[in-house]
Amino acid sequence: MKLQEYINLDSDQRLKEFLATLSITNRTPDYYVNWEKVSRETKKFELELNTMNYLIGKEDMYQEALGLFTKQPDLLKVVPSLIASREKILDVLIIDEEDNMAFDQLNFSKIDLDRIKEYVDFMDHSGLLSFLQKEANRSLVDYVYGVEAGLDSNARKNRSGTTMEGIIERSVAKVSRVYNLDFKxxxxxxxxxxxxxxxxxxxxxxxxxxxAVYCPKKHKVWLIETNYYGGGGSKLKAVAGEFTELNQFIRTSADDVDFVWITDGQGWKTAHLPLAEAFGHIPYIFNLEMLKQDYLFSLFQ
Structure with missing residues (x-):
């Protein structure tokens, strides 16, 4: 279906076409791990990690660790990375042998030299010292590289939106070169x-x-928002409502401005009603399949 055919449909028919052509995924190969970030985060502590290799396999691990960190307390700054934590200031619940509870806080970004034993106790109770003694059998740099790759997977949800922005920007750049458009x-x-x-x-x-895409010949701007929802949830209803209102704001401009919403994902099949309302107000709602059909080329010409 070409753009003009799609635009000429009533809102219910456009919604039906949109839902029928939703993509299965927007996950490009680089979605899974940001290796540049993993490498950057690992190299921050490469020297410290290589120094801490000294502890691997030590028999009297607690005393060896206490001695090492007393001499070089800044080595403790790598502990959050070793236990897969992005937080550098850790709030800890302490439960003693009699089940008494107390709260403590350890700052791994600014080491308290008077509390070295407490840092080592934390490493002991968290199982990190046991890991260094019994399980770690290779470079801690390699180990943290793997930890960072795992931590980076937590950012995948945010990358989904970034991936869509990248896809749309490349599509817009391609059209802009052909039609001599400006975009930002x-x-x-x-x-x-x-x-x-x-x-x-x-x-x-x-x-x-x-x-934002600008056509000098027409003195016209298209404003594009994009997102992707692989699963359902209340967020979809909120976004549909937000963009419906935003479109109404934009239409009050005295200048030639159009709003374009490019969204996709199987999650939209769980939010039929709010999406139907959005289709009743926003004429330009596209998905990735429609980009493949060169809707942007037709829209911007």
Missing amino acids: AQATAAFIKERWNIEVPVDKSERRFDL
Whole structure:
């Protein structure tokens, strides 16, 4: 189906076409691990980790660790990485042998020289000293590299949206080269006014559009927001409502401005009603399949 055919459908038919062509995934190969970040985070403590290799396999691990960290307390800064924690200041619940509870806090970004034994106790109780004594049999740099790869997987949810932004930006760049358009990622209303002299009414002053595309010949701007939802949830309803309202704001501009929402993911099949309302107000809602069908080329020509 071509763009004009799609636009000419009523909102219910457009919604039906949209839902019928949702993608299974937007996960490109680089979605899974950001190796550049993993390498960067590991190299921060490469020297310290190599020094701590000294502890691997030591028989009297507690005393060896206490001696090492007393002499070189800054080595303790690597402990959060060794236990797969992004937090550097750790709040800890201590339960003694009589089940008495107490709360403590250990700062691994600024080592308290008067509390070295407490840091080592934490390493002992967390199982880290046992790991160093019995399980670690290779470089701690390699071990942390693996830990960082695992921690990076926690960022995949956020990468889904970033992946969509990258896909859309590449598509827009391709069209812009053909039609001699200008575009800006993360564009604000103030930037658009200053750069292209077009007024964009917004619902919140800090609003940044994922992409803004400008056609000099028409003195026209398209504002693009994009996201991807592989699963359901209340977020989908909120986003549909937000963009419906945003479209209404944008339409009040005295200049030629259109709102384009590019979204995808099987999650939308669980949010039929809020999406149907959005389709009743926003004419340009596309998914990745529609990008494959060159909808942007037709829209921007």
